[in-house]
Amino acid sequence: MLLVLYLENLQMSRPDSAELLAPIVPWFKAGARKLPWRALDLDVLHPDPYAVLVSEQMLQQTQVNTVIPYFQRWMNRYPELGSLAIASSEEIHKSWEGLGYYRRVRHLQAAAQQIAQHGWPTDLKGLLQLPGLGPYTAAAVASIAFQLPEPALDGNAYRVLARILGIVKDPKKESIELRTWLKPTLLAHGPSRVTQALMELGALVCGPNPKCSACPLATNCEAHRRGVVQSIPMRITRTKPTEVELWLLAIQVQNHWLVRPPAENGLLAGLWSWPTLALDTINDLAAEEPQPYGLVRWRAWPGWTQAYSHRREKVLPLALQVEVPFEPAGFIWVDQDSLKTLPMGRRDQQLLERLSTSPSDKTEAPPIAGLLRRLVAGS
Ligand code: SF4
Known part of the structure; x- marks a missing residue:
């Protein structure tokens, strides 16, 4: 009433x-x-x-x-x-x-x-x-x-x-x-x-x-x-998005690429993704090896910021070609033709697109051994 x-x-x-x-x-x-x-x-x-x-x-x-x-x-x-x-x-x-x-x-x-x-x-x-x-x-x-x-x-x-x-x-x-x-x-x-x-x-x-x-x-x-x-209308103060810095990795062994299959639920449901590692987990640069996992070559491109509604990611894209296969938990290898058909989110798609472009020649050498060790260890 x-x-x-x-x-x-x-x-x-x-x-x-x-x-x-x-x-x-x-x-x-x-x-x-x-x-x-x-x-x-x-x-x-x-x-x-x-x-x-x-x-x-x-x-x-x-x-x-x-x-x-x-x-x-x-x-x-x-x-x-x-x-x-x-x-x-x-x-x-x-x-x-x-x-x-x-x-x-x-x-x-x-x-x-x-x-x-x-x-x-x-x-x-x-x-x-x-x-x-x-x-x-x-x-x-x-x-x-x-x-x-x-x-x-x-x-x-x-x-x-x-x-x-x-x-x-x-x-x-x-x-x-x-x-x-x-x-x-x-x-x-x-x-x-x-x-x-x-x-x-x-x-x-x-x-x-x-x-x-x-x-x-x-x-x-x-x-x-x-x-x-x-x-008018009054401005609503929004929660500041979380900021993270991460490596986004395209790892290749011969004609195959390491990717994570889609989760069933959550934000990334239905989407395939590349491995990622938060920058702050890579702190053992002293243990760098010259050719971890039979490293053939690495390529890097300038990074970018990927903005989501509650999160901003500073993305460092990196492609690694190695000779020694490994399979971290939660990932599988897919061949080149299948890779192109997989649905990926915008961030991961951007790395896929960069793979066919020239890498940056001004990038510092990344901590490859540390990255691969962390990835294999699942951390
Ligand atoms: S409705 Fe919007 S555009 Fe139209 S007079 Fe009012 S404030 Fe201006």
Whole structure:
């Protein structure tokens, strides 16, 4: 009861959303980007809900311009739900290679399998039961694919709403109220149109550096009126990512390479990887040998920083060719042809690409014996 009263008060104190947001309808009609997953007619059901599901999974954490070629290749490779549902884990991970956040592709396939078996859910509650669909993605699919009046709030939409309503605190803390406030707009102007128009405005006009002079909502925008656009929404202090420094090793014996098979669960599920060793574990340079394991040659390239959401890795890439085979626990040898077909994360793929390029001639000799000893010892 208290919550209802609070929501009623809140809505009474806020302007009518359908009226306030009405200018985005002609703006979106005139300037919407042509995206391969976007339907031409926004007043009817989307002709391919599967395309909407694929695009929404790809767009989580990834920019539109990066997603477009991946989406097109994906739809050629898996044109409908059924073809994705029966594809092998290795195939789908390989097709996703480069997009990162591989949990998304596993969720996408699990959702496709569920839909192939039971059909599409008919409401938001049902969509929320599909693997990998949280409140945002489920509402985006509901509104864009099925014209259900379920407001989908992503980072772009939250930013726009926070500014036009002058919400000073974190707008995500008001997600329930904002969805309730927004719903009449979807009913008045069309769920698919409003959902996409809000996201488009957040992406193209009301970004971190807003272009208020080009904004269709400028005359109605509270933050613009009060001159506090730059301080809304409030900045959330994020936890500093852990920093690590590691060797990334491509080790070759004759025509075979040492790699770690995919884990079943966790962040790296479905992905093959090269051996890695944290830099701080290699401290016995004094014990260096001239040709450990029959070392034939070593190649190194300039390092790079690989950023993940909670971790930053300073990567030192190194390729070693040895003559004496060994097999540390958890690794196997694969031949050159198989190596190219294995799905790998972006970091490991980068080393694979460097193997066919010239190494750096300015790199100091790496502690090869120490590295191999640690690897064989499993530390
Ligand atoms: S007027 Fe400026 S701050 Fe307000 S919604 Fe438009 S771009 Fe964003």
